[in-house]
Amino acid sequence: MHIPDGYLSPATCGVMYAASAPFWYLAVNRVRKVLTSRTVPVLALFSAFSFVLMMFNVPVPGGTTAHAVGATLLAIVLGPWAAVLGVSVALGIQALFFGDGGLLTFGANCFNMAIVMPFVGYFIYKVISSNSEITSPRRILGVVIGSYVGIVAAGAVAGIELGIQPALFHTANGTPLYAPYSLSVALPAMVIAHLAVAGPIEGAVTGGVVAYLQRSHPSLIKADATGRKEGKFWILWGALGVLALATPLGLLASGTAWGEWGLDELKNIGLGFIPRGLEKLAGWWPAPLPDYGFPRMGAVIGYILSAVVGIALVIFLLWMLGRRLSHKNSPAQ
Amino acid sequence: MKGEGFLGKNISSFTHALESVILAEDLCRAPGLLQRLDPRVKVATLLLFIVIVGLARSLWILGVIFVLILSFSLLSKVPLGFFLKRIMLFIPIFTAMIALPALFITPGAPLVSIAGRVIITEQGARTAGLLFLRVSDSLSFGVLLILTTTWANILVALRWFRMPSLIVDILGMTYRYIFLLLHTTNSMFLARRSRTIGSFSSGQNRRWLTRALATTMVKSQHLSEEVYLAMLSRGYQGEVRILNALSLKRRDFIWVAFALVVASFLLWSNRL
Amino acid sequence: MNTSDTGCIFEAKNLSYDYPGKIAALRQINFSIMPGELVALIGANGSGKSTLLKLLDGLIFPTDGELLAFGQPLSEQTFKEATFVSEFRRRVGLVFQDPDVQLFSPTVWDEVTFGPLQLEISKDEVISRSREVLELLNIAHLRERPPYLLSGGEKKKVSLACVLSLRPQVLLLDEPTTGLDPWSQGNLIDFLIQWADKGKSIVFSTQDLDTVEEMAKRVVVLGTEHNIVADGKPEEFLSDPDFLLRTNLVHEHSHRHKELVHRHPHLHEHQHQRYGADENMVG
Numbered sequence: 001m002h003i004p005d006g007y008l009s010p011a012t013c014g015v016m017y018a019a020s021a022p023f024w025y026l027a028v029n030r031v032r033k034v035l036t037s038r039t040v041p042v043l044a045l046f047s048a049f050s051f052v053l054m055m056f057n058v059p060v061p062g063g064t065t066a067h068a069v070g071a072t073l074l075a076i077v078l079g080p081w082a083a084v085l086g087v088s089v090a091l092g093i094q095a096l097f098f099g100d101g102g103l104l105t106f107g108a109n110c111f112n113m114a115i116v117m118p119f120v121g122y123f124i125y126k127v128i129s130s131n132s133e134i135t136s137p138r139r140i141l142g143v144v145i146g147s148y149v150g151i152v153a154a155g156a157v158a159g160i161e162l163g164i165q166p167a168l169f170h171t172a173n174g175t176p177l178y179a180p181y182s183l184s185v186a187l188p189a190m191v192i193a194h195l196a197v198a199g200p201i202e203g204a205v206t207g208g209v210v211a212y213l214q215r216s217h218p219s220l221i222k223a224d225a226t227g228r229k230e231g232k233f234w235i236l237w238g239a240l241g242v243l244a245l246a247t248p249l250g251l252l253a254s255g256t257a258w259g260e261w262g263l264d265e266l267k268n269i270g271l272g273f274i275p276r277g278l279e280k281l282a283g284w285w286p287a288p289l290p291d292y293g294f295p296r297m298g299a300v301i302g303y304i305l306s307a308v309v310g311i312a313l314v315i316f317l318l319w320m321l322g323r324r325l326s327h328k329n330s331p332a333q
Numbered sequence: 334m335k336g337e338g339f340l341g342k343n344i345s346s347f348t349h350a351l352e353s354v355i356l357a358e359d360l361c362r363a364p365g366l367l368q369r370l371d372p373r374v375k376v377a378t379l380l381l382f383i384v385i386v387g388l389a390r391s392l393w394i395l396g397v398i399f400v401l402i403l404s405f406s407l408l409s410k411v412p413l414g415f416f417l418k419r420i421m422l423f424i425p426i427f428t429a430m431i432a433l434p435a436l437f438i439t440p441g442a443p444l445v446s447i448a449g450r451v452i453i454t455e456q457g458a459r460t461a462g463l464l465f466l467r468v469s470d471s472l473s474f475g476v477l478l479i480l481t482t483t484w485a486n487i488l489v490a491l492r493w494f495r496m497p498s499l500i501v502d503i504l505g506m507t508y509r510y511i512f513l514l515l516h517t518t519n520s521m522f523l524a525r526r527s528r529t530i531g532s533f534s535s536g537q538n539r540r541w542l543t544r545a546l547a548t549t550m551v552k553s554q555h556l557s558e559e560v561y562l563a564m565l566s567r568g569y570q571g572e573v574r575i576l577n578a579l580s581l582k583r584r585d586f587i588w589v590a591f592a593l594v595v596a597s598f599l600l601w602s603n604r605l
Numbered sequence: 606m607n608t609s610d611t612g613c614i615f616e617a618k619n620l621s622y623d624y625p626g627k628i629a630a631l632r633q634i635n636f637s638i639m640p641g642e643l644v645a646l647i648g649a650n651g652s653g654k655s656t657l658l659k660l661l662d663g664l665i666f667p668t669d670g671e672l673l674a675f676g677q678p679l680s681e682q683t684f685k686e687a688t689f690v691s692e693f694r695r696r697v698g699l700v701f702q703d704p705d706v707q708l709f710s711p712t713v714w715d716e717v718t719f720g721p722l723q724l725e726i727s728k729d730e731v732i733s734r735s736r737e738v739l740e741l742l743n744i745a746h747l748r749e750r751p752p753y754l755l756s757g758g759e760k761k762k763v764s765l766a767c768v769l770s771l772r773p774q775v776l777l778l779d780e781p782t783t784g785l786d787p788w789s790q791g792n793l794i795d796f797l798i799q800w801a802d803k804g805k806s807i808v809f810s811t812q813d814l815d816t817v818e819e820m821a822k823r824v825v826v827l828g829t830e831h832n833i834v835a836d837g838k839p840e841e842f843l844s845d846p847d848f849l850l851r852t853n854l855v856h857e858h859s860h861r862h863k864e865l866v867h868r869h870p871h872l873h874e875h876q877h878q879r880y881g882a883d884e885n886m887v888g
Binding site: 004006036039051056058099104178180211220 | 338343346380387390432441442468475478484487497499500507535539543550556557565570
């Protein structure tokens with residue numbers, strides 16, 4: 001699933017670097033706090049392990065082999081934030097030294113495999129296994145399903161990144177400049193490939209390793225490193241993440257979303273008239289980003305960026321609210 | 334032998350990785366053009382050209398760049414066959430396979446028709462060519478950098494470009510331990526192969542493999558603890574302090590000027 | 606940091622250590638080590654030799670009892686103070702058994718300069734010391750090599766070099782001769798003896814009784830119960846086969862002469878074929 005240079009336009013690459021950057025920044029801070037001066041040796045060894053794991057050829061029924069990524073495994077053993085760094089470092093060395101994955105597309109590859117995958121996988125693992133015993137079969141179930149969904153999610157995001165290229169970046173006569181397949185081809189292809197092949201491999205490998213660890217080194221499968229109160233936030237983050245990623249699928253659906261009609265659409269649906277109040281309000285709020293498009297950018301990127309900006313605003317407001325509330329409850333420092 | 338395929342594949346890929354490091358380190362010390370340049374300059378021009386490859390809209394620009402790459406590699410004493418093999422190893426072939434259907438399914442003006450039924454469009458041909466050349470060009474730049482710059486020097490360059498020192502320290506140590514882990518896992522596979530009589534089902538192989546993976550992970554964890562103690566023992570207190578010994582020479586400035594001229598020319602002709 | 610009234614470098618008082626999970630590693634260890642001593646630490650596998658060396662290097666701390674170095678206790682509290690730690694790290698160096706653990710830097714040069722750099726020694730001093738140490742061990746040509754391209758013997762030399770660049774007073778070595786061919790072993794031993802000649806101290810662990818005979822003036826034997834069973838001159842114990850068998854230092858060997866079975870502890874007699882004093886002792 002490593003996307004080489006040349007498949008994504010520099011603009012897309014820039015956006016994906018921007019999307020990954022906050023996660024990298026947060027990951028460094030979190031990991032440093034937990035691991036302190038052990039950060040360098042622990043992350044170095046686990047990144048090396050992650051790299052080697054990605055190199056393993058896993059036998060697939062039928063005689064061929066496939067590769068696993070192991071991001072969810074790392075998230076389970078070290079926590080998702082450490083997994084972000086570990087997988088990113090491994091991907092970086094793969095890209096630079098072995099040419100597996102491009103340098104411009106590094107941001108996108110990290111977003112898919114080092115961010116989406118461990119978080120989605122870990123989230124589902126936590127939800128399914130919750131507080132069950134470290135050695136219980138329920139943990140294994142959580143591990144297998146989590147890593148399966150994680151890699152499918154990563155594949156889907158990669159499919160979206162590839163699929164929007166022809167529509168956004170082409171010459172005057174329609175030649176796609178980068179990845180040549182449109183969303184309706186790329187996305188299903190990636191999703192199906194991961195559902196059918198990569199997913200089961202990832203699930204089998206991750207599940208197998210954790211099952212072995214349950215017997216031999218259960219201490220490695222530790223409880224959530226980031227603390228109890230994070231639990232509820234996982235659901236929020238998870239939901240927001242899914243929403244943000246699903247937004248471009250809205251483009252695939254024809255017609256505008258239910259309830260978001262502009263005045264013209266209302267007329268066409270069949271409402272022969274426009275409610276008076278609506279008419280008055282319609283012109284009042286000249287939104288800075290009319291119709292969800294950023295000026296001069298392709299529709300899809302505009303869509304996604306609007307989703308990101310929107311979510312960021314919501315989070316910011318919630319965070320401010322949270323700060324106000326906690327200041328009220330906790331004594332002054 | 335049925336189960337042999339996957340063992341053999343793993344052994345050969347690990348061995349290949351280990352060998353390629355040795356070759357790369359040797360080439361990095363050869364007295365070639367690129368080897369003599371400051372690593373910071375090389376990393377900067379590499380990035381500049383990869384961006385240009387990304388922005389190119391026409392096939393001939395990408396072609397010119399590829400010729401440039403080949404000449405750089407020759408001037409840096411990189412054997413041509415080795416270089417081409419390294420590039421073509423699997424990504425461009427894989428890309429060719431991906432690009433192939435695009436020849437036929439990209440809508441546009443027909444260019445060539447095969448057996449009177451299947452049509453290759455002009456747009457299809459161009460998009461496949463653009464993709465293939467872009468991938469090859471970008472990859473070649475990366476390979477050139479690796480073959481002419483030691484990993485330790487790349488790290489120094491990254492540090493100079495203000496990459497957080499924590500990340501650079503991790504990158505350096507990760508790289509170093511990858512080879513140790515590759516070596517020990519390779520030994521595991523070789524031991525398994527030497528005890529293999531007949532064949533195993535792929536299920537058995539997968540079980541063995543996940544055990545091997547788990548063992549490697551436990552070993553990694555153990556190593557990380559020991560390495561931490563070794564670092565502490567020599568005074569490590571959380572941040573690695575290093576010696577800085579790079580200086581730009583005249584040839585570095587000449588190279589930068591040359592790169593900028595070529596880059597500007599390519600960008601200008603892109604607009605046409 | 607001053608030496609204590611007794612002038613000891615190390616002083617262990619009822620020292621005990623448990624691995625996480627309450628597994629006993631060392632029990633009731635008592636000894637003191639004076640400046641200039643050459644001490645061999647021997648015992649079967651699992652008797653706690655590496656653990657004791659790590660305790661002496663302040664990497665882990667006693668779970669019971671006390672360990673003093675230069676008169677100061679080695680504990681989590683004392684190691685919170687940065688000046689104490691720097692001073693201690695300057696004075697005591699530990700060469701790990703596994704060179705792959707010791708060599709974690711990208712190149713040999715990075716490795717050798719690591720120690721002095723962390724201790725905030727001036728850059729010029731760092732460079733001159735490191736050059737000197739590489740010359741001393743004849744590995745200057747390996748300067749730019751990454752560790753994974755070194756042979757086993759070269760790795761051991763670099764492991765030693767990167768600790769020597771700290772110019773420690775006390776050198777701790779965990780099985781320094783393991784894995785080396787006899788010629789390299791001899792060279793290493795000669796080097797260490799020469800190095801210690803100027804009043805420095807060495808504590809090394811080993812499985813190899815020959816090394817003990819050649820190098821150590823004092824032997825500390827760890828027994829199967831994780832305590833010290835003997836502490837004194839090598840000659841006192843090493844010719845006592847029963848003692849050696851009891852402490853698992855040798856195995857019992859038996860071979861047949863037709864119907865007759867010979868049983869005896871497997872001791873190695875070696876010839877003394879050392880080079881003369883004027884020969885180059887470091888190779």
